[in-house]
Each structure stands twice: as structure tokens, then as C-alpha cells.
Amino acid sequence: MKSISQVQGxxxxxxxxxxNFKIKSDQFGYGLPNMTELEIKATKCRLNVIRMLxxxxxxxxxxxxxAIDIVSALYFYKMRVDPKDPQMENRDRFILSAGHKCxxxxxxxxxxxxxxxxxxxxxxxxxxxxxxxxxxHKLPGIEANTGALGHGMAIAAGMAMALKLNKLNSKxxxxxxxxxxxxGSNWEAVAAASKFGLDKLVVFIDNNELQISGxxxxxxxxxxxxxxxxxxxxxxxxxxxxxxxDIVSALDYSDRTNGKPxxxxxxxxxxxxxxxxxxxxxxxxxxxxxxxxxxxxxxxSKRIESLQAxxxxxx
Amino acid sequence: MLGEKLDPRKVFGKAVTDLAAINQSIVxxxxxxxxxxxxxxxxxxxxxxxxxxGIMEQGIIGMASGMATVGKIPVFCAIAPFVTARPYxxxxxxLGYMHQNVKVVGRNCGITYSDLGATHQSLDDxxxxxxxxxxxxxxxxxxxxxxxAVKAMIDYAGPVYMRIGNPKxxxxxxxxxxxxxxGRLIQxxxxxxxxxTGSMTATVIEASKILEKNGYSVRVIGLPTVYPxxxxxxxxxxxxxxxVMTIEEHYCDGGMGTMVCELLSDTKNVTVNRLxxxxxxxxTGEYADLLAYYHLDLEGVVQSAIRFILEG
Numbered sequence: 001m002k003s004i005s006q007v008q009g010x011x012x013x014x015x016x017x018x019x020n021f022k023i024k025s026d027q028f029g030y031g032l033p034n035m036t037e038l039e040i041k042a043t044k045c046r047l048n049v050i051r052m053l054x055x056x057x058x059x060x061x062x063x064x065x066x067a068i069d070i071v072s073a074l075y076f077y078k079m080r081v082d083p084k085d086p087q088m089e090n091r092d093r094f095i096l097s098a099g100h101k102c103x104x105x106x107x108x109x110x111x112x113x114x115x116x117x118x119x120x121x122x123x124x125x126x127x128x129x130x131x132x133x134x135x136x137h138k139l140p141g142i143e144a145n146t147g148a149l150g151h152g153m154a155i156a157a158g159m160a161m162a163l164k165l166n167k168l169n170s171k172x173x174x175x176x177x178x179x180x181x182x183x184g185s186n187w188e189a190v191a192a193a194s195k196f197g198l199d200k201l202v203v204f205i206d207n208n209e210l211q212i213s214g215x216x217x218x219x220x221x222x223x224x225x226x227x228x229x230x231x232x233x234x235x236x237x238x239x240x241x242x243x244x245x246d247i248v249s250a251l252d253y254s255d256r257t258n259g260k261p262x263x264x265x266x267x268x269x270x271x272x273x274x275x276x277x278x279x280x281x282x283x284x285x286x287x288x289x290x291x292x293x294x295x296x297x298x299x300x301s302k303r304i305e306s307l308q309a310x311x312x313x314x315x
Numbered sequence: 316m317l318g319e320k321l322d323p324r325k326v327f328g329k330a331v332t333d334l335a336a337i338n339q340s341i342v343x344x345x346x347x348x349x350x351x352x353x354x355x356x357x358x359x360x361x362x363x364x365x366x367x368x369g370i371m372e373q374g375i376i377g378m379a380s381g382m383a384t385v386g387k388i389p390v391f392c393a394i395a396p397f398v399t400a401r402p403y404x405x406x407x408x409x410l411g412y413m414h415q416n417v418k419v420v421g422r423n424c425g426i427t428y429s430d431l432g433a434t435h436q437s438l439d440d441x442x443x444x445x446x447x448x449x450x451x452x453x454x455x456x457x458x459x460x461x462x463x464a465v466k467a468m469i470d471y472a473g474p475v476y477m478r479i480g481n482p483k484x485x486x487x488x489x490x491x492x493x494x495x496x497x498g499r500l501i502q503x504x505x506x507x508x509x510x511x512t513g514s515m516t517a518t519v520i521e522a523s524k525i526l527e528k529n530g531y532s533v534r535v536i537g538l539p540t541v542y543p544x545x546x547x548x549x550x551x552x553x554x555x556x557x558x559v560m561t562i563e564e565h566y567c568d569g570g571m572g573t574m575v576c577e578l579l580s581d582t583k584n585v586t587v588n589r590l591x592x593x594x595x596x597x598x599t600g601e602y603a604d605l606l607a608y609y610h611l612d613l614e615g616v617v618q619s620a621i622r623f624i625l626e627g
Binding site for chain 2: 136137143144145147148151153154155156157158159160161162163165166185188189191192195196
């Protein structure tokens with residue numbers, strides 16, 4: 001049992017480190033092998049993204065790959081959802097405010113069984129169920145039509161308000177990009193979530209530090225993001241958003257009930273898992289060659305094999 | 316009581332509050348706008364369903380959408396431009412595209428906020444909202460229709476925009492069930508069809524009496540629903556009178572008159588004359604003076620109708 005401050009790569013705030021929070025992962029049997037399993041899942045989801053790119057020839061891979069470890073952990077470790085009953089009343093909700101990262105969510109939903117993987121081959125095609133930004137009326141499991149930035153947090157806050165009114169204990173998770181924080185509408189939702197005490201609302205900021213024009217700090221420096229949220233009355237965690245153990249620890253912590261919404265600032269690497277594109281803003285939107293895609297696919301498959309081998313060794 | 320003048324905002328607020336007693340799903344959002352929207356009683360009676368968010372119209376549209384996904388029926392009323400033009404993208408994406416069961420009400424519509432100027436007047440709201448697919452647009456014409464329209468919009472599953480004014484307006488009609496998309500044939504006639512909406516209808520009814528006295532036979536149609544238009548009623552009236560005059564407290568461009576023109580564009584030998592406000596930033600002053608300035612007062616309507624009948 002570790003406190004969150006001892007988790008590898010986790011830069012927790014003093015107030016969190018000082019709390020009595022203990023990782024619950026082991027209680028659920030999520031020891032090391034399970035972390036590896038979650039990593040395998042995330043890598044399989046990345047492979048699904050590669051499959052989508054094979055269909056369309058282009059896509060927002062940078063943000064999809066920086067966010068996918070979090071999205072994958074949400075669906076495979078944390079969220080109360082049922083792919084067979086996507087409208088289940090007491091389900092947890094996930095809203096991808098940064099809708100252009102949708103390949104991450106599609107990759108995860110496909111892996112979770114929300115839809116047949118053959119649909120991945122329609123990405124970019126006419127009338128696809130998985131369009132370039134999510135559409136709740138086309139694909140089961142999508143909760144909101146996002147894509148225009150700065151919308152997701154308000155929608156999620158509204159969901160959390162209504163769930164609270166209905167006395168359901170469902171949680172609402174939202175993923176925003178760090179560049180997205182420049183949209184003023186976010187801050188309206190940040191203020192409201194605090195006023196209405198929405199502690200079931202959990203916001204992830206995918207802090208990959210890059211946006212299409214370059215570094216976020218050069219385009220519009222919104223730092224210190226954590227202090228800004230805290231000033232609005234939120235609780236804040238800082239984690240490594242590409243480290244499964246970090247993510248799982250933060251997700252465990254998010255179950256607390258203290259009347260405050262929770263923001264998890266996730267330091268991530270743009271295009272994580274695609275070495276040729278990591279930390280390169282040019283890979284915000286990628287038009288890969290056939291060879292590059294095949295190479296990426298081979299590498300990810302190899303990664304899965306090696307993780308699998310490690311898992312068998314431990315077991 | 317017919318002829319009695321009532322505050323449209325109070326009628327609206329009371330109608331929602333009365334329904335909230337039997338419909339637990341109704342919730343109300345306020346952008347520091349609730350009490351001026353007639354929600355004083357609602358905020359006291361149903362405080363758990365009343366959400367004061369301060370002046371954040373964009374955020375409220377988003378939150379209302381989120382609430383609707385969980386089965387609530389959010390009602391949000393504020394000054395018309397602040398619930399249409401300002402949060403337009405939220406209206407389009409979060410309500411329209413997501414097709415959420417949210418009721419947005421723009422009050423102090425048109426030029427009723429006459430002296431506060433162009434920032435507070437809404438002369439483009441029909442035009443803006445009608446371009447969002449599948450959003451119902453209501454503009455009830457008297458206090459009775461406001462009450463009935465509120466019930467209809469709550470019963471309807473989907474996004475609705477309703478606009479109401481600010482000054483007291485007379486009761487014109489007896490209570491009859493409100494059907495979204497249905498116009499009201501108020502008076503039959505042969506020389507000209509006048510189609511009006513919202514509070515302009517009261518003026519048109521007065522004008523039609525004067526026109527009758529002067530020997531002109533006028534067919535009067537009132538539209539409490541601007542979208543979807545009552546296509547059948549408008550087409551049959553146009554075919555009958557050949558002349559159609561539309562009147563609205565909105566820009567001549569992009570509003571109900573434009574929609575009628577589009578509808579009748581394939582109808583032979585019909586001429587449409589649109590009355591409204593020219594596409595410019597509204598001037599300021601007393602409401603009655605503004606109506607007269609834009610020829611939307613009784614005299615302006617009568618003169619426009621006669622000129623149209625005589626000169627074509």
C-alpha cells in the first residue's frame with residue numbers, strides 16, 4: 001500500500017499527499033500483472049487507431065496517442081459501463097471535449113466491445129459511424145457531440161448536476177486538451193462546477209504541451225493551470241498521463257466525496273507510442289505513408305508481444 | 316379576459332411554474348436573469364430545481380444540454396440576444412446537433428428593449444435559430460398563446476426556441492390547444508393576406524379592422540410557430556389572395572418573411588411584401604416611437620397594406 005505521493009512519476013500536490021489516501025489498486029487485485037494488462041489494452045487500442053488511419057489516410061494521431069492511456073484505463077479499469085447496454089441509467093459517463101482525439105475513444109470503445117472492429121475500417125468514409133469528431137447519434141457509447149473546443153466541460157457539468165439531482169452516484173469524466181483551455185467558455189463551467197459542488201465530475205487535462213501551431217506556452221500560456229483550478233475551488237492532482245500506475249492511482253483517488261470537482265493535470269507526450277512523431281507538433285494531424293503506418297503497426301504489435309511475455313513470466 | 320393587458324414574462328414564468336408542480340423533470344437555469352423572467356415563485360417553490368449560474372449564457376446552454384441527456388427538461392430564459400447570438404455555437408452543437416430537450420426563451424425580444432439599443436435588441440434571432448436544423452421556433456402572439464405554447468414546448472421532445480416581449484400585451488384569443496407548426500386563420504379576406512407573428516399580431520388585427528372599414532378585404536394569419544411554418548395555410552392563402560404581406564419585429568432579412576418568400580418561391584403569380592426592420596443597428600427611444608419609426612405601428616401597417624393593394 002502506497003500513498004499517492006509515492007507512486008512512480010506522480011507529482012502530487014501537498015494537500016493530496018498529506019491526506020490519508022491509499023492506493024486501492026491492490027485491494028482490487030490490480031497488482032503489477034494487472035497494470036501490464038492495462039498497458040496491453042492501451043497498446044491494442046493504439047493498434048486500432050493505426051487501423052483507422054489505414055482507412056482514412058490521415059487523422060489527429062498526436063492527441064489520440066497522448067490521451068489514449070487515460071481513456072483506456074477509464075474504460076478497462078474504472079468506469080461503470082456496459083457495452084451491451086450503453087444507455088444504462090446509472091452508467092458513468094465519459095465526454096471527450098477535445099473531440100479531435102476521437103480515434104483514442106473509438107479505439108478503446110472497439111476494444112471494449114461497443115462495436116465490431118470492422119467499423120474501424122470505415123474511418124474517414126462516407127456516413128461512417130466513427131466520424132472525425134464524435135457523434136452520439138451514430139455510435140453507441142458516445143455521450144456528446146464534441147469537436148468545437150470548450151464545450152465538453154459545461155455539458156459534463158450539466159450531466160453531473162442532473163445525476164446528483166436524481167441521486168445517482170454515477171461519475172462524469174471529461175478529457176480536455178491543454179490548448180483547449182484558452183477557450184473562455186471552459187472557465188464558465190469551471191466556476192459553475194465548483195459552485196454546485198460537483199465532486200463526481202473529474203476533468204483530465206491532456207497536457208502534451210503542444211498544439212497545432214507549436215508549444216502551448218508560446219501560443220497562449222495558461223499556466224499555472226493547477227493553481228487556476230484550485231483558485232476556483234477545485235481539487236487538483238498532477239500525474240504522468242502515460243503511466244498506467246499513475247492513472248490508476250488517480251482514478252482510485254477520484255472516488256472521494258468532498259464536494260469539490262477534481263481536475264487531474266496529466267503530463268503526457270504527444271504521439272506517445274509512435275516514436276517517429278513523439279513531441280512533434282507536425283504530428284498533431286498525420287498523413288502517414290503506407291510504409292510508416294505499417295512500421296508503426298509492427299512496432300505496436302511487438303510491444304504487445306513483449307508485454308504479454310513479461311506478463312506470462314510474472315504469472 | 317379578452318382585451319386585458321398582461322406582462323408576457325410573468326405569464327411565461329407562471330406557466331412554467333404551474334407545470335413544474337406536476338412535471339418533476341422541469342429545471343430552470345438563470346443567468347442572473349431568473350427573476351426578470353418571471354421565475355421568482357419557481358425559485359422559491361422549487362429551489363432544488365433552480366440553478367442560478369450568474370451571467371454565463373454559453374456555459375448554461377452547455378449545462379442544460381448535459382442535464383437533458385439525463386432526462387431533465389431545462390428551461391433557460393434571458394434577454395433574447397444573450398441566449399441566441401451570444402451562445403450560438405453552443406445552441407447549434409449542444410442543443411441542435413445533439414438534439415437535446417432544452418427550452419430556450421428569449422425575452423425582451425425584437426425592439427422591446429428599445430432604449431437600451433442594439434446590444435439588447437434581437438432582430439436576428441429567427442434568422443440565426445432557423446439555420447440550426449430541427450429547432451422549433453415559437454413566437455406566441457398573446458398571453459393565452461404564451462401559456463399554451465409553454466405547455467406545448469414542454470410536451471415536445473426536442474430543442475425549442477421561444478421569443479417573448481417585455482411590454483404588456485392584450486389577450487387576443489380564447490384558450491385552445493396549441494399545436495406546434497399550426498398557424499391561426501384570424502380573419503378571412505380576398506385582397507391581401509397579412510401574415511404576422513409575435514406581438515405584431517395585435518397591431519395587425521387592429522389594422523385589418525381599419526382596412527375593412529375602408530373597403531379592403533384582408534385575410535389575416537397569425538403564426539405562433541415560426542419554424543416549422545404552417546406551409547399548407549400559407550400556400551392556400553397566397554393562392555387565394557395573390558398578395559402576401561409579412562410583418563415581424565425582426566430584420567426583413569432572414570426572418571419569418573424570408574421563410575415565407577422561400578416557401579412561395581415556386582408559387583406562380585404571388586407577390587410578397589416583407590415588413591420589418593431594415594438590416595441596420597436599431598436606434599433607441601420609446602418603444603412606441605421605434606415602432607412608428609420603423610413603420611410597424613398601426614398607421615404604418617395600414618398604409619403599407621393599402622399601398623401594396625393599390626400599387627402591387
